[in-house]
Structure formats: structure tokens, C-alpha cells
Amino acid sequence: MIEILSSSALATVQDHGREGYLRYGVGTAGAMDRLALAVGNLLLGNPDDAAGIEIPMFPFRIRFLADMAFAITGADCAARLGERQVLPWWTIQAKQGDVLTIGVPTSGTRCYLTLAGGVEVPLVLGSRSTQLRGQFGGYNGRQLQKGDVLQAIGASGRAASYGAPYAAGFGTVPPEHSLPAPQALPSADADQTTVRVLPAAEYEYYRPESLEAFWSEGWKVTPQSDRYGYRLAGPTLNATHAVEKRSHGIVPGVIQVPHNGQPIIQLRDAQPSGGYPKIGTVIEADLWRLAQARIGTKIRFVQTTYPEAVAALEELAGYLTRVRNLVELFRSSRH
Amino acid sequence: MTLTVEQASIAHADAVRPLRQDSQRTAVAMKHDESEQTLRVSMLGTTAMLFEAPGALDLHVQRRIWTLAREVQAWPGVREAVPGVTNLMLTFAIPPADPASLGDALRDAWAAASELQIEGKVVELPVQYGGEFGPHLQDVVSHTGLSVDEVVQLHCAPLYTVYALGSHPGYCYLGGMDPRIATPRRKVPVLGLPGGAVSIGGVQTGVSASTGPSGWNTIGHTSMSFFDPARENPATLAPGDMIRFRVERIAS
Amino acid sequence: MTEKDEVNIGELRQIMSWLATAGIEFIEICRPAATVRLTMEREPRMKGRARTVHALDDAEGTRERSAAVSEQSVGVAAHCAGIFLTTHPARSTPLVSAGAHVNAGDIVGLLRIAQLCVPVLAPVEGVVIDVLVAPGATVGYGTRVIELAPSA
Numbered sequence: 001m002i003e004i005l006s007s008s009a010l011a012t013v014q015d016h017g018r019e020g021y022l023r024y025g026v027g028t029a030g031a032m033d034r035l036a037l038a039v040g041n042l043l044l045g046n047p048d049d050a051a052g053i054e055i056p057m058f059p060f061r062i063r064f065l066a067d068m069a070f071a072i073t074g075a076d077c078a079a080r081l082g083e084r085q086v087l088p089w090w091t092i093q094a095k096q097g098d099v100l101t102i103g104v105p106t107s108g109t110r111c112y113l114t115l116a117g118g119v120e121v122p123l124v125l126g127s128r129s130t131q132l133r134g135q136f137g138g139y140n141g142r143q144l145q146k147g148d149v150l151q152a153i154g155a156s157g158r159a160a161s162y163g164a165p166y167a168a169g170f171g172t173v174p175p176e177h178s179l180p181a182p183q184a185l186p187s188a189d190a191d192q193t194t195v196r197v198l199p200a201a202e203y204e205y206y207r208p209e210s211l212e213a214f215w216s217e218g219w220k221v222t223p224q225s226d227r228y229g230y231r232l233a234g235p236t237l238n239a240t241h242a243v244e245k246r247s248h249g250i251v252p253g254v255i256q257v258p259h260n261g262q263p264i265i266q267l268r269d270a271q272p273s274g275g276y277p278k279i280g281t282v283i284e285a286d287l288w289r290l291a292q293a294r295i296g297t298k299i300r301f302v303q304t305t306y307p308e309a310v311a312a313l314e315e316l317a318g319y320l321t322r323v324r325n326l327v328e329l330f331r332s333s334r335h
Numbered sequence: 336m337t338l339t340v341e342q343a344s345i346a347h348a349d350a351v352r353p354l355r356q357d358s359q360r361t362a363v364a365m366k367h368d369e370s371e372q373t374l375r376v377s378m379l380g381t382t383a384m385l386f387e388a389p390g391a392l393d394l395h396v397q398r399r400i401w402t403l404a405r406e407v408q409a410w411p412g413v414r415e416a417v418p419g420v421t422n423l424m425l426t427f428a429i430p431p432a433d434p435a436s437l438g439d440a441l442r443d444a445w446a447a448a449s450e451l452q453i454e455g456k457v458v459e460l461p462v463q464y465g466g467e468f469g470p471h472l473q474d475v476v477s478h479t480g481l482s483v484d485e486v487v488q489l490h491c492a493p494l495y496t497v498y499a500l501g502s503h504p505g506y507c508y509l510g511g512m513d514p515r516i517a518t519p520r521r522k523v524p525v526l527g528l529p530g531g532a533v534s535i536g537g538v539q540t541g542v543s544a545s546t547g548p549s550g551w552n553t554i555g556h557t558s559m560s561f562f563d564p565a566r567e568n569p570a571t572l573a574p575g576d577m578i579r580f581r582v583e584r585i586a587s
Numbered sequence: 588m589t590e591k592d593e594v595n596i597g598e599l600r601q602i603m604s605w606l607a608t609a610g611i612e613f614i615e616i617c618r619p620a621a622t623v624r625l626t627m628e629r630e631p632r633m634k635g636r637a638r639t640v641h642a643l644d645d646a647e648g649t650r651e652r653s654a655a656v657s658e659q660s661v662g663v664a665a666h667c668a669g670i671f672l673t674t675h676p677a678r679s680t681p682l683v684s685a686g687a688h689v690n691a692g693d694i695v696g697l698l699r700i701a702q703l704c705v706p707v708l709a710p711v712e713g714v715v716i717d718v719l720v721a722p723g724a725t726v727g728y729g730t731r732v733i734e735l736a737p738s739a
Contacts, residue, residue, distance in 0.1 A: 249424030273501030281380035
């Protein structure tokens with residue numbers, strides 16, 4: 001059980017998303033950085049569909065109202081449990097009364113707090129993700145507020161506590177050090193996030209100079225960027241003729257270009273359908289990188305192929321399998 | 336192997352339909368942008384495939400989309416078949432190994448798809464037009480040159496068909512609005528438009544199902560509940576259902 | 588397409604004890620995809636600063652020394668095989684450096700075992716005398732990695 005101590009934190013309960021209800025107008029919602037959420041769950045031995053808390057705004061503080069194992073993954077937020085530092089991508093035991101302080105990240109923009117067994121909120125349409133438009137799912141369909149108390153489902157059968165010598169917990173190497181970069185020669189620019197893109201149906205409607213700009217520009221993430229979508233600033237993208245599409249389904253990662261020629265990457269809370277032309281789609285395997293791109297930094301699009309995009313997803317799955325196996329071996333070898 | 340975005344031009348199977356003047360009939364051709372769509376299959380990353388049906392934006396095409404959706408939903412590997420307005424999106428849990436042959440299968444299924452005759456329910460929505468609930472009714476009046484009463488009468492006359500759901504939980508894309516009351520979308524969207532807002536955007540009309548932003552012209556309000564997440568089938572309306580707006584009140 | 592890379596820590600411990608019995612100090616197993624290196628280090632108890640470790644900034648700027656430093660130094664040993672790290676992969680400043688005061692149970696180093704980071708803990712309160720192993724070096728079970736001067 002935990003109590004939220006921060007107000008106006010924009011934090012929400014999210015699992016990996018609500019699938020199967022697009023035909024009712026219900027988007028998937030779910031964690032922006034599904035990789036960080038997955039690793040947090042693996043560290044705790046949680047079920048894969050366990051929900052955690054996505055924290056996009058800092059500082060963020062909670063109090064543990066019971067002894068509990070938890071994990072912090074995603075952006076390195078200089079977390080502290082009481083006075084003791086908690087390393088990033090780490091799991092550790094908290095004691096009743098402990099206050100967890102999550103500070104301002106030095107890089108990245110979102111971190112995830114996972115609890116033993118997962119956050120206990122009702123399943124709505126098969127998921128614990130928060131659906132903000134329509135106000136259902138997650139914690140009462142809204143962002144967390146000061147005073148909210150959340151239950152954890154609790155560890156299932158396994159020891160919830162970490163005895164010595166692991167009272168200090170353990171963690172994983174952050175994924176960016178374990179997964180190959182999207183580009184063979186990664187950018188030296190720390191303020192740039194490179195993601196791979198597959199062209200979408202309206203790609204060929206754009207003028208050659210606009211396509212050139214699309215692939216070469218460092219698109220700036222404007223302050224109007226959030227879980228709904230990332231609004232980017234850069235050169236105007238011009239189509240050879242006015243394009244208005246009939247309303248059709250879209251998925252997170254789709255890059256739409258509205259009338260002003262400035263691209264928007266639709267993300268987890270986006271409308272699940274729309275009519276703007278689509279120039280490309282950020283591949284699913286790189287959405288976690290996008291999720292950690294801060295406002296004011298730049299996005300660089302790199303063209304990829306379908307087989308490469310599929311291989312990138314398999315790479316992610318392989319990484320998570322290796323982490324899962326290691327954590328299970330590690331836990332079982334302690335006794 | 337590289338997947339190239341495919342475009343096929345196809346001889347239109349359907350003749351262009353005349354615009355029916357009798358707006359009481361259900362099969363009203365909804366003239367969207369005066370153009371015919373070309374058959375197209377494209378990928379949305381590795382997560383989804385989009386099928387765009389050829390032809391006009393009308394109910395005959397949409398009925399075939401409903402047939403296609405039913406068939407495709409049962410295909411192995413398809414997570415969800417999501418109808419849009421004369422199109423269909425397929426989502427995947429695992430990316431298809433051979434998208435090209437999946438696209439071919441979609442084309443074949445489309446060619447074989449007949450119009451699905453859904454016995455939809457008819458729902459009547461009482462609407463309070465104008466006043467505090469219709470902040471943009473005067474903008475529609477100004478744009479169309481019609482009076483408030485004429486706009487309301489033309490809005491209430493048709494029996495609208497639900498083509499598909501999308502945009503937000505429970506929201507219905509409706510076909511059948513009279514083009515005489517068409518009004519362009521607003522330059523500046525309104526944030527926090529309440530659920531139940533009845534609006535006109537271009538040649539379409541719709542009712543928002545929950546609070547959110549909208550760039551459409553709001554002309555009235557209705558109290559219907561369009562979505563309940565506690566229900567097994569959470570949306571109140573489904574493709575093939577029909578809506579008729581009824582005047583409850585016209586405020587000045 | 589992807590092979591499972593499994594690290595069985597129990598097996599590693601067993602192998603280490605066999606090596607010790609046989610008097611073998613080092614073994615390297617090469618496969619096409621990976622190399623496994625196991626090192627048994629039996630270093631004499633070190634007094635003073637026989638080895639200094641590079642790239643350790645005293646980020647704090649001041650050196651804390653416990654007033655009552657015991658004459659006996661305490662070795663902090665790796666409790667399993669892995670790659671010794673002084674700095675977390677996400678960070679640029681080391682966890683501890685020479686002269687730092689640590690409490691019992693503090694994390695003074697990390698062992699990287701494939702994708703896992705396992706903490707090396709100070710067994711007692713004290714002051715770090717020296718880091719004995721270069722960051723990035725492979726260590727075995729029992730390798731002494733840090734030397735502490737315990738507080739009285």
C-alpha cells in the first residue's frame with residue numbers, strides 16, 4: 001500500500017495497454033515506455049500484465065504504508081528511499097513509513113514505479129491502463145493526486161523480502177547499453193533521439209524537398225507534447241496536392257501532418273482514428289526511445305525496412321527473455 | 336526483401352450514384368470531398384495494416400466494409416479488425432511474416448464481399464439546439480445563409496446511419512447529413528467540449544460521447560449515454576444502427 | 588533467431604570450487620558467440636596502497652577520514668563471478684572513491700552479470716582505502732575488490 005504525497009504530478013496507472021476495443025473508439029492507452037515498465041515487472045517477478053505508475057513530472061514523492069518490494073525503471077531520477085539513494089533500473093525492499101523521493105531526471109523524461117504483484121486497480125475492458133478521455137480504468141480514470149492510496153497485489157508465494165546480502169536490492173543494465181542503437185553510427189548529440197520510421201500511405205504525396213527535410217531534420221519536441229502525441233517543429237512539410245483522408249484507424253507511432261505542415265507523432269492517448277495524411281510510422285520497437293525524448297530536444301527519423309523493423313521487435317523480446325531468465329536464476333540462487 | 340507501399344488502381348465496380356434528393360431514405364450518398372477513393376493497402380509500421388476501399392463515400396461501400404471486418408476478425412494472426420469510413424484497419428499482436436500475401440488476401444476478400452444488411456436499431460435523440468448548448472449555431476447560419484429554424488430542420492430530417500465508431504470511446508461516425516448545412520471545421524478547436532455536444536464538421540455531423548477537444552461547430556446538446564465501460568459491449572451504438580435527431584427545444 | 592544466454596550462478600560457484608581444489612587459477616571457455624572467463628584470485632592481504640586505481644575522481648571534493656581508523660583493514664569480496672564496476676552504467680560518477688566514508692550495507696561497487704547489476708556491499712562501517720580491481724575487470728567468487736578501514 002502506498003500514499004501519493006505529491007500534487008499535480010500527472011502520474012497515471014498504466015499497464016502495457018488496453019487491446020481489442022479500437023472498434024468502440026477506445027485507444028490502447030498504456031505505458032509510453034513499455035520497455036521500462038516490462039523491466040520493472042521482471043525485476044519484481046510480476047506477471048507481464050501488471051500495472052505500474054508512470055511518472056512524467058518531478059519531483060514525485062510517495063510514502064509506503066506497508067513493507068513492500070518495488071522497482072524504479074526508466075529515466076534516472078536520482079531516487080532516494082529515505083536518505084539512501086536508489087540506483088536506476090533497480091529493485092529494493094521498502095519498509096512501512098519509508099518515503100520514496102523521485103527527483104528530476106538528468107536524461108530521459110519518464111520513470112516507472114512498479115510494486116510487488118502490480119498496482120491493484122480493477123480491470124476495465126481487460127486492462128488496468130488509465131483511459132483519460134472517458135475517465136475509466138487505472139485509478140478512477142484520472143491522474144494521481146496527493147492523498148491517493150494505492151494497493152499492491154503483493155508477491156505471489158515468493159519471498160517478498162530480500163535478505164542479506166541483497167538487502168540493497170539489485171538491478172539491470174539500462175536497455176540503451178544492451179540493445180543496438182537504431183543507427184549504425186549513433187549521433188553524438190545527447191539532445192537528439194534517433195528513431196526508425198516506415199513510410200506510410202501518403203508518403204509519396206510529399207514534395208521531394210519535404211521528404212528530404214523529413215529524414216534529415218532534427219525535429220524539435222515542442223512543449224505541446226504529451227501522452228496524446230508529440231508535436232514537432234521544423235520545416236513545413238508540403239504535399240503535392242491537398243490531401244484529406246476519410247476517417248481511418250491509426251496506432252501509436254503514426255506521424256500525421258495536419259494543414260500547418262508540422263508533423264505530430266500520435267502516441268498512447270491519441271484518438272484511435274483520424275483523417276490527416278500520414279507520412280510515416282515510428283516503429284513499435286523504437287517507441288520506448290521516443291517516450292524518453294524530452295521537450296526541447298530533437299527527434300531524428302531514420303528510414304528502415306519492414307524486415308528490419310520486425311527484427312528490432314524480436315531483439316527487444318530476446319532482451320526481455322534474457323533479463324527474465326537472469327532474474328529468476330538470481331533469485332533462486334540466493335537461497 | 337523490402338515491403339513497398341502498394342497502390343493499385345482499380346476499375347470502379349460501382350457506377351457513380353446520383354445524390355438522392357429524398358433525405359428520408361437511408362442510402363444517402365455522403366459527399367465528403369467529391370472524390371473517389373482508390374483501393375489501397377498500406378502498413379502502419381509493423382503494428383497494423385490499412386485497407387482503403389475503392390469508390391465513393393457511401394453506404395454501399397460501407398456495408399461491404401462491415402462484411403470484410405466480420406470475415407477478417409476471424410483470421411488467425413489478426414488481433415482486431417477496425418472499420419473506419421470506407422476502410423478497415425487490421426492490428427497485430429505479432430507482425431505478419433508476409434504482409435504482401437496478407438494484402439492479397441484482403442483484396443480477394445473485398446472482391447468477394449457483399450453488402451452486409453444489418454438490422455440496426457433506430458435511436459431517437461432529443462436535442463436542445465442553440466443557446467448555451469449551441470455556441471456555434473450562429474456560425475452555421477452565417478456560413479450557410481439559412482435561418483436557425485432551417486438549419487435545425489435540415490439537421491433533424493435525415494435518418495443517419497452509424498458507419499463506424501472511433502475517435503473516442505462510443506463516438507459514432509454518421510452518414511447522411513444534408514450538404515446544405517455543411518460548415519467548415521473551426522480554425523481554433525474548443526477544449527473541454529462536454530459529452531453530448533451535437534456538432535457539424537465539414538459535411539459530417541456527430542455527437543461527442545465524453546468531454547474533450549473538438550474543432551467542429553457545436554449546435555446543440557443531447558443527454559444520451561454512448562458508452563459504459565462496465566458493459567460487456569461497452570458502446571451503446573454499433574455500425575448499422577441509425578440515429579434520428581428530434582427537436583426538443585430551440586433556444587434563441 | 589535469438590539464443591537464450593543463461594548464466595547459472597550456482598554452476599559457476601561449483602566450477603569455482605572445483606578449480607580451487609585442482610589448484611587452477613584461470614580458465615577460459617570460448618564459443619562462437621561468447622567467451623567465458625573464470626579467474627580465481629588469491630591475493631595476499633594488502634596493506635597500504637600497493638595498487639592505486641585510475642579514473643577515480645573524488646567527486647565530493649573533500650576527503651572524509653574516520654578519526655578512529657582501525658589498523659586492520661577489511662576486504663570487501665565479490666560474492667559471485669562477474670564484471671566489477673565502480674560506476675553504475677547510467678551514471679558518470681563512481682559509487683565510492685578512496686577516502687569516502689561508508690556505512691555497513693552501503694553499495695560500494697557493482698558486479699555485472701550479463702544484463703544484471705548486483706551490488707557489492709560494505710560489510711562494516713568505514714572509510715574506503717582503495718579500489719583493488721580496475722573497473723571492467725572480470726572477478727571471481729571471493730575476489731577482493733575494495734579495501735576498507737573499519738571505523739572503531
